[in-house]
Amino acid sequence: MKVVIVGHVDHGKSTFVGRLLHDTGSLPDGKLEQLKKAAERRGTPFEWANLMDALQSERDQNITIDTAQIWFRTERRQYVLIDAPGHKEFLKNLMTGASGATTALLLVDAAEGVRDDSRRHGCLLGLLGIRQVAVLVNKMDLVGYDEHRFRRIEAELRTWLGTVGITPCAFVPIAARHGDNIATPSPHMRWHEGPTVLDALDGFETVRPAPNRPLRFPIQDLYRFDGRRILVGRVESGTLRVGDRLEFWPSRKTSTVRSIERWGADTAEAAEGESIGITLGEPVFVERGAIAARVGSPPREGTCIEARVFWLARRPLAAGKRYKLKLATAEADCEVEAIDTVIDPATLVAAIGGTVVRQHEIAEMVFRARKPIAFDAFDEVASTGRFVIVDGCDVVGLGIVQAARRPAARIGAVGRNGHARGGVLWLTGAPGPDKLKAAAELQRALADRGRSACVLDDETVAAGLCSDLTPSPADRKERVRRVGEVAKLLEAAGVVCIAALSISDRGETERIRRLVPDGRFVEARETQNLSQILEQLRFGDDGKAVAS
Numbered sequence: 001m002k003v004v005i006v007g008h009v010d011h012g013k014s015t016f017v018g019r020l021l022h023d024t025g026s027l028p029d030g031k032l033e034q035l036k037k038a039a040e041r042r043g044t045p046f047e048w049a050n051l052m053d054a055l056q057s058e059r060d061q062n063i064t065i066d067t068a069q070i071w072f073r074t075e076r077r078q079y080v081l082i083d084a085p086g087h088k089e090f091l092k093n094l095m096t097g098a099s100g101a102t103t104a105l106l107l108v109d110a111a112e113g114v115r116d117d118s119r120r121h122g123c124l125l126g127l128l129g130i131r132q133v134a135v136l137v138n139k140m141d142l143v144g145y146d147e148h149r150f151r152r153i154e155a156e157l158r159t160w161l162g163t164v165g166i167t168p169c170a171f172v173p174i175a176a177r178h179g180d181n182i183a184t185p186s187p188h189m190r191w192h193e194g195p196t197v198l199d200a201l202d203g204f205e206t207v208r209p210a211p212n213r214p215l216r217f218p219i220q221d222l223y224r225f226d227g228r229r230i231l232v233g234r235v236e237s238g239t240l241r242v243g244d245r246l247e248f249w250p251s252r253k254t255s256t257v258r259s260i261e262r263w264g265a266d267t268a269e270a271a272e273g274e275s276i277g278i279t280l281g282e283p284v285f286v287e288r289g290a291i292a293a294r295v296g297s298p299p300r301e302g303t304c305i306e307a308r309v310f311w312l313a314r315r316p317l318a319a320g321k322r323y324k325l326k327l328a329t330a331e332a333d334c335e336v337e338a339i340d341t342v343i344d345p346a347t348l349v350a351a352i353g354g355t356v357v358r359q360h361e362i363a364e365m366v367f368r369a370r371k372p373i374a375f376d377a378f379d380e381v382a383s384t385g386r387f388v389i390v391d392g393c394d395v396v397g398l399g400i401v402q403a404a405r406r407p408a409a410r411i412g413a414v415g416r417n418g419h420a421r422g423g424v425l426w427l428t429g430a431p432g433p434d435k436l437k438a439a440a441e442l443q444r445a446l447a448d449r450g451r452s453a454c455v456l457d458d459e460t461v462a463a464g465l466c467s468d469l470t471p472s473p474a475d476r477k478e479r480v481r482r483v484g485e486v487a488k489l490l491e492a493a494g495v496v497c498i499a500a501l502s503i504s505d506r507g508e509t510e511r512i513r514r515l516v517p518d519g520r521f522v523e524a525r526e527t528q529n530l531s532q533i534l535e536q537l538r539f540g541d542d543g544k545a546v547a548s
């Protein structure tokens with residue numbers, strides 16, 4: 001199982017990988033002692049993160065790779081961990097080397113909290129269809145192993161990831177440097193009832209390619225050998241057999257597979273991922289870049305490519321400009337025909353239309369190719385549904401082909417929920433970890449039902465929305481007003497706002513209730529059981545209950 005490790009710079013990715021290898025007994029004998037001694041000699045503190053560099057430089061010798069790929073195994077299975085050294089590498093690797101990854105671990109520094117790249121990476125995982133994600137809240141030692149702090153980050157990221165289509169499988173509080181909750185439960189965080197990282201990894205499901213996937217065999221080159229013409233390439237999807245009737249796209253010429261050529265083997269079948277050569281029954285003229293499919297299960301074909309693009313270059317993408325798209329083995333000369341929506345993945349703020357896409361922005365847009373090209377929707381066949389964008393000699397962006405044209409503002413609460421109404425779920429009772437835990441559970445339960453929910457707690461409100469306020473009566477009133485306004489806006493955007501605030505004054509609660517439309521404000525005690533609360537959550541969208 002391939003696992004990408006993502007997260008903001010310095011949040012502890014490499015330290016985590018080093019510690020995981022150690023705690024699972026995966027390190028060569030004596031390696032750790034050797035590195036500790038070396039650090040001592042240099043007079044520098046030992047860093048777990050250096051373990052990775054040391055292992056890598058030994059193994060790779062002269063080969064330069066820009067992603068550290070580390071192998072280790074548990075009783076359940078073998079893993080390949082991909083720890084990208086920096087932001088840019090990470091992005092490139094997600095689309096190329098690491099693109100086979102089906103799972104990810106997102107690390108967040110408990111002291112620093114959720115940062116731009118934590119959000120950006122989360123958004124990209126969503127974009128690339130990586131749905132199995134566990135969040136590791138690291139450096140818990142720096143916050144005194146505080147449950148409160150953990151719950152706050154959990155709630156914030158659950159909301160964020162939910163918005164980009166990811167429901168995390170687990171949230172694990174860890175201290176990578178000290179091995180807390182990595183392979184064994186931490187004595188410092190007895191309040192954590194969830195899995196260790198190792199349990200979370202072993203809990204991921206193995207994603208096997210679905211049977212009967214359509215055959216996609218992009219032609220890489222054409223060889224002449226012993227008077228035969230051999231078409232070579234990699235089977236990107238499905239299975240190719242001798243006797244198959246093939247159609248080559250976009251030319252739509254057809255022929256039959258006469259033989260499959262492979263070093264040292266004479267076989268009648270080639271599986272997904274294999275690089276092979278084929279000869280054809282009836283000779284047809286086929287060029288590099290064509291995609292062979294079985295007759296009857298064609299790819300899409302045309303000059304209009306609707307895509308979701310992540311822009312890497314400093315120079316913005318511009319409407320009307322020409323770029324080269326590299327899709328499987330094909331290269332297509334394309335013009336930017338339209339920019340529908342531009343989204344900042346660090347904030348999810350979306351702008352409709354526009355003429356440029358800046359660095360690190362995501363755009364939903366349309367390319368127009370000079371000549372017809374064959375491709376698939378990324379959701380259907382990933383390897384023929386993604387492409388890189390090239391300007392001159394530089395890779396300037398990454399893209400995936402959209403399934404079909406949908407209305408604008410597809411990312412984000414409003415788009416995801418359509419016309420569904422939100423609501424305000426007011427949790428009464430004493431503040432503390434129990435209340436935050438109840439809020440997180442409700443949020444999860446709502447996410448499972450496809451609803452976006454957002455948690456407002458005292459600390460979050462005090463840190464941002466109301467950071468300028470004092471405990472004076474006038475400011476208390478102002479705090480209530482602001483919280484009410486935010487809840488109102490979230491409700492209107494289709495989000496369920498779970499308020500886990502310490503507002504004891506009845507009058508204050510009532511003032512907020514009045515700000516929210518009738519029937520969309522529900523009060524619950526955190527001591528009530530979950531299903532009871534959800535039962536109350538009947539906000540009655542079009543007669544349908546939210547929760548049931």
Ligand code: GTP
Nearest residue numbers: 009010011012013014015049085139175176177178
């Ligand atoms: P980049 O590769 O540069 O993006 O950083 P990274 O995410 O790999 O972080 P790295 O593992 O290099 O750790 C950054 C710093 O955080 C190092 O000094 C680590 O020792 C420190 N660190 C990592 N985990 C912990 C932890 O659990 N507790 C404490 N106190 N420090 C930690």
Ligand code: MG
Nearest residue numbers: 013014049085
């Ligand atoms: Mg690192």
